Structure formats: C-alpha cells, structure tokens
Amino acid sequence: METTITTRKGFYTGEVSKRLFGSFIEHMGSVIYTGVYEPNHPTADENGFRQDVLDLVKDLSLGVVRYPGGNFTSGYDWKDTIGPLEDRKRKIDIAWRAIEPNTFGIHEFMKWVEKVGAEPIFTVNLGTKGIKDAQEIVEYCNFPKGTYWSDLRRENGAEEPFGIKLWCLGNELDGPWQIGTKTPKEYGLLANEAAKAMKLVDDTIETVLVGSSTPRLASYPEWDRIALECAYDNVDYLALHNYIDKYDEDDLTKPPKNERDDTPTYLAKSKRFDRQIDEIVATCDYVKALKRSDKTMFLAFDEWNVHAQPEKENHPFEVGSPIDWCQFTMEDTLLFGSLGLAILRHADRVKIGCQSLLVNTIPLILTDAMGDSWVNPTYYVMKDLALLAKGRVMESIVDGPKYDVEKISGVDFVDSCIVENETGLVVFLVNRTDSEQIVSLDYDDFDDDLLYHHTALFSDNLLDKNTRDEQNKIQPREISDSITDTENKLSIQVKPYSWNTITISKKSGDCHGK
Template sequence: MTSTARLTLDPAFLIGPVEPRLFGSFVEHMGRCVYTGIFEPGHPLADADGFRTDVLELTRELGVTLVRYPGGNFVSNYRWEDGVGPVEERPARLDLAWRSLEDNSFGLNEFMAWAARAGIEPMMALNLGTRGVAEALELVEYANYPGGTRLSDLRRAHGVDKPHDIRLWCLGNELDGPWQMGHKTAREYGRLAAETARALRRLDPGVSLVACGSSNSGMPTFGQWEAEVLESAYDLVDYISLHAYYDPADGDVDSFLASGADMEHMIRSIAATADHVGAKLRSRRKIKLSFDEWNVWYQSRFGGEASLEWAEHPRLIENVYDVTDAVVVGSLLITLLRNADRVGVACQAQLANVIAPIMTEPGGPAWRQSIFHPFALTARNARGQVLRVEPECTSVSTDKYGEAPAIWATATLDDTGEITLFVVNRDRRGPCELRVALPQGLLPAEHLELADDDLSAVNSAADPDRVAPRPGTGLRMDGRDATLTLPPVSWTMIRFAPQE
C-alpha cells in the first residue's frame, strides 16, 4: 500500500539558526568508551599520545562539534585531581556508577589534547554529587586561569602552559535519579546549582552553565523538578538539560519509530516550564535547552548497575544497531533541528563502543555502526537556518504516543540559497509518495536514502558497510514540485541547489 504526503519548503518560514553545538557527542569513563575506544596506547594506529587515529578520523567524519566529558553517572563519584599529573603517580579508584576499576591514566589534560586533535569543543561536567562548590571552583581554576595561582601553576607544571579556556560546564549529572551518587531533591540541587553558578561566574564570568533537568520524562518529578531548580537558579544558568533514550522494548516497533514525536513533546514541555518560571520571576532571559544525552539504547536488555561484576574497562552495553535504529536516530536529529529555536546543545551518547556510532576492537579495527550515517550526513549538510516544515500525511497508531505523523521532516536553508530536506517515513505498511513544493529555481543536487529490505541488517568488523546510505532513485520534477517515493522505514536526505 502506497500512501501520499505533501510538504512545502518556503524560505519565509524560519525557526532559527542551526547551532553547531547540536551535533555533540559524549565520552564517559564507562565500559570501553575511553579505554580501547578513543584511547589505546600500543594499538597499531595509536599516535604518540595513545589516541587511536582511526577513531579520530571517524570522529571527524561523523561531524562531531562538541563532546561532553567525563560523565554521566561516572562524574558524580569522580575526583578530577586523580586524572592529572604524572600517570605513574595517579591512584586507581573504584567507579561506583558502573562498578569499574578506574586507573586514571586518561584524565582532563589527555581529554583536552584529544579534543584539540579531533577539532571539537569540550563540554565539561562537574561533580556536584559527592563534591560541591569548592571542588568545582578548583577545577575551573586549574583548567581556565592563566597562571600565578597554585592550581593554574599546577596545570603548567603538568605540561599545559596555556589555559584550556573551557566555556561550557554541566552543573552535575542526573541528580534527580536515586541511582546517582549524591542524589538530591530539586530544592537541594537548585540551591547547590545556584551557589556553584554564582561562584563560578566570579571566577570566570564568560562561562556558560547547564543545570540538571530530569533524567527522563518518566521520572515522577518530571516538570516539577525543572520548575523548582529554575526558581533557584534561573538567572544564573544558561541551559537546563534533558536526557532521553529510546528502546524497541516488547517488539513495539511503531512506538519506537515514533520516538521523535515523544522527544518533541519533551522539548516543548520543558521549554514551557522554563518560560513559566521566567514569567514568574519577571526575567527577560530565555533559558535554552541542552539535550546532552540522547540515543537508542536497549535498556530493557540491561540488568542495571547492580548486575555488574567489578572489572577494568569491561564490555558494557555495546549495542549493535540495525536499520530501524538508524531511522530512529535520523528522526531524533530531525526533532532537534525542528526545535532549534530552543535546543542550543545536544549530545548523542556515547561516541565509541558504549551505545555508540563508532565500534572498535582492542588491537583491531574500528567501524561505523548503522546510526553513524544519518548523524554524519545531517551534521555535514544542515547549515544556515532551519525551515518550518509540517507535512500533510497519514498517521501511524502507536501504543505509547497515540497517533503520530507517518512523515517526519525538517529542512535547512544556507546562505547560497540551497535547501536540504531531511525526512523519515515511519510507516512499516508501505512506501509513501511525497510531493515537495519548492521555491523557484531549485533543482535536486543530491539524493541519499538509508533503507533496506532487511530491517535487522547491521554492520560489523567483518562487513562494515552492510548498512549505508545509497543514492535514491525515482525523484522527478514537475514544474517547481519534486516528487519521490520514500521506502517504508527509511531516512532520506535531498539537497536542492539553485540553478546556475
């Protein structure tokens, strides 16, 4: 059964600029994300600092602009001092979040050297779980102050003469969650976040700060948490965070494919909550959102932290992603762009091995998972301004989210007049014939789609390109309109360029 849909691309209908920070990733000391992921001294492709150059090349190809570090749950029991100075003098510690043994051979300065090599902006998380204002100030002084104080001179003694000048800081991580070391109530956390933010701005007025929002929209305090935290910290922070992972649990594929609709509802709910607090406080500031953890994660297959044995750098939640997962990731990227007026930061979690677009083998190869491709193509081609795109289409009935549009789309307009359309067909029942109304003078320049008759197909070390975007077929022009057929469960990108 072939359905039909229609959408209009009009340069007059702008949402907002494409923020480069939307294409962030996440490196946590969890499983093999750091060790044998981005960092593996002795690997045949490791550089002099132990960084895997194959992973660096894939990170650049992925188009990552920003990386959040070092957690995540890990940060709430982390002592940053353990990860600086001579490696042979660094203590081994127990990571209580993931029941791992942490040798601290990779820390702040190694991460910053890796970030420079990768060409990304750092987003640093502070431990407000088991630590507080004083430790946060010490880390920012060590990282950002030029010199002449004990901590800035300690950094220089560690071989880093110039300050790291980290601009973006997270005030803790998921402290609404009872699984978190140092779990707090909203009132407790809001006070701590406000006091930390006030102190940090005295030290470095130019920093941007992210307050912890809810760990997920299923938390019993969702919405209420954000309201209470922002009532304490509204004029002291720049962002409130959101986290969401989507799981094809119980075989509910239609709900899974509609995950972007849930993400959009979450974004708009928290934006409304923030605006309500701003109105109550009579503030003229507009808080933006940092969606600094998002991805597909088969959480239903994970036994939880208590199920883990103590180990050093274990293989942990190394999900292998298929075609359907890639389509869902593409739809989540569309959602972030559709809300570019409010979402200023976003980080896909994580970069390597742990629920990641990049997989590696210790001493062996690195390869792209299926979810690598929609991220890389969106990061490369989404430029300029986001256009408001609202398809007219059929809907898909889902158990979790009710009726969801079968076609999910966004588009961007760059300064050359080129428009790039990103579109997902969520419908499993059949293809969709999509008619696109274009501005005068645009013609197709590139047409790629990610689809497969086998929705369970995956990439592997032995077959790293089994799932990849292919040139689309059947696109035709009818005057100013373009018509194409979207395969069922597919992600498509089309660039329309001005005629020369």
C-alpha cells in the same frame, strides 16, 4: 501514497546552533579504555589515541563533545587525572563498579578533542563534591597564570589556558541511581552557588543546569521547575536526557520483562521527544514569568539516543569492561533519525545536543580491544545531521497520511525537517512505513534549473546490522532518478523504511550535482 510539505522562504523556526549535533564520552565501560584510548593498539599515536577511531570521529564533524560523564561524574575527582601518568592514583569507580586507572584525564581529553575539532563540554562533580571543587577546576583549566591551580596546569604541560566555555553543573542528580542524589531544591541551591563561584573565576563561561534525567520519573517536570526557580539567574541552559527502547522498561540497565514493540509503535516513539521538549520549554517559560525575567532559558539535550540490549558481558571491577556494547539494527536507525529530527525541529530553543555515547556504549562507533573498528548505521545519520543541518530550520506544513498506535496518535508516515543554508535546502526524511512514499515539496523559491543529491540508508531486513564480519551491510547509497522537478515543486520517491538526505540548490550554488 503522497505527503505534501509546504514551506516558504523567509519563514523560519530558528537558527541551528553549531553545538546542536555533538556527542559524549564517559569513563563508562569501554568508551575510553579500548575505545578512544588504547596505547598498545597498532594505530595508537604518541598520546595513546586510537587513530582508526579518531579518523571516524573527525569525519562526523561534531559540534561539541561532553566529558567526563554522566554518572561517572558524581564520584569523579579531577585532581586524580592530572600530572605524570606514573603518579596518578588507580581507584574504584563506584558509578559503574569499575577500576579507573586515571591514565586518560583532563589533559588527554583536551588534546583528543582538539584533534577531533569539536568544542568541549566539561561536567563538574556536584554529587560527592561541591562549590570549592567546581571553582578550582575552572581556575585550573581557564585562568591564565599566577595562581596555584593555573600554575600547576602550566607545570603539567599546558602553558595556555584550555578556555573551556561550557560547563555542566553535575549529572542526573534527581535519579535514585546517582551518587549524591538530591532534592530539586537542594540541587538548585547548590548549582546556583557553584555557577556563581565558577563565573567569578571566569565570567565568559556558560553553565548547564541539570534537569529531569528522564520523563519516566514521577518528579518530572516538577524537578525542573524547582531547580530553575533556585538557579535561573546564574545558569544559561537547562539539560534534558532521554533514551528510547523497544520495551518501555523503567530500568534500562536490566534485561527486559515487557514484550518488544512492533515496528509502527517503536518508530512512533520519537514523538515523545517532541512532547518532552515542548513540556520543558513550557516549564522554563513559566519560571521566566514567575521571575519576571527578560532572559529566555535555552535547552541542552545533552544525552539522547535509542537503547538496545548489550551484546558483550560486563565484568565488574575491571578496566574497560564493556557496558551496553551493542550493534544497532536498521529499525533502531530509523528511530534514531526521527529523534534527531525532533531535536532539529526545536532549534529555536534547543541549542546544545549530545548523542550518547560515541564509542562502545549504545554507540556510533564500535571497537574490539587490540582489534578492528567499525560503525553502527546510526553513525551515518549523525554524520548527515552534524555536517548538513547548518543554517535555519524552515517552518513547514505537512499534509499526508498518518497512523495511530496505543498511547501515540497522529504519527506521520514520513517524518521530516527542512533546513535552509547558504546554497539552498537540505531535506531530511524518514519513511516509517513498509511501502514507497512520494513526498511533494512545495517551495516558492524553486526554479527549473536545480541541482540535487539524494542519499538514503535502508536494508533488506529491519533487523540487519553492521557486524564485525559484515561491517558495511548498511551504509549510505546514492539514489538516482528519484526526484522530478516542476515549477516550485519537487516530487521525491522515498524507499520503504529509509533515512533520506536530499540537498537542493540552484546551479549557481555549490552542490553534488544533478
């Protein structure tokens, strides 16, 4: 069957922010301990960072990394994480019911994220702490010298300020699971004052307001409206969170009771991201009008992912006991790709994105303590998006077959998004069907002298995974002879149930080759 995508040079949805495809590490399970940090591991460097993991992370070309949480943040005391390791307090983390040794703290994170090459996003505790604590951590991290907190940072080994520009004002404080849950007005007023105090210390920072933590809550999106009305003038972004699973359970931390979705239904769920973004944009624009403001509120989708059931058991009150350690299937990977495309299509308003989480918790990268590391197939999708989705998103008209499932209608057989960069186009496609699809790309700036490169992720079985024993079961494959070009059109053969990345440029450009 054939899908026609029509796009024209000069017609754009929006500029892709360099912060749009990032990730997230939290003191949750084995994300930090035995994930990114394991001093006794054979590959560990002088800082205790696992080099096998670090190499995989660097290859992703992430724009941003969010830290230290997540739910962890609402019980977090940053002052426990600075100074000599032997002096740091070993405490209970009540967010995840674990033991937190605080051997990986602010200084370790800043060294690690510098090696990664990504911009840091730091989350402050507005659950059990407040304005003064938020102001002091900005002073510690960003003020040059001559005050108690800035000089303490220098004594602890960081002569120059860290210069962290992005700060999240707490995490998921609408959620009943959160330590320090607040009403939207309580939170909005607190966040507004915290942002004011933080910006009085460093007026170059940007702040992210907590929005609804999931559309599954009855308070969505009223929470966003009320919190924004309280804090609109002093914040720069509104946060969105969402995780999609196969069961539609309200509580993703417990074993499912509902039946699994069939594949068409599961893959259709990416349209929930499109709808959520549209609804939150509408909420922001309502508050903008209400405030008679000239400022447009941008979005930070700083937690997003598919969700799967854990494959390792968690043991409470241990260091680094895994939570939601899982190996994603090919089916999960297709949905993950479509979730990424939903975010990319809204690049005009979504300016920050963090896949959640990077290592060992619904992860891109899997590790064993003192052992090996390997990647979920979702890693390759994120790598394509982070590396190649740079430039401007093209406006596109899609004409092709669709299907309907319960509660979701008009689902394209082929999900798509096109980005124009300095050398040409990058076309991202997800085939949601079990049959080969033909995609006809109609573009007015093509000629008959093109370079193109087509890679795809697919597998013999939708339940295939990359396992410890078969780590490369699913990996990108180069596809040859899949593209036929005629004047201003390309015809692309797309394999069943596949993620596809096609780069196209004129021969004077820089591309992989024809």
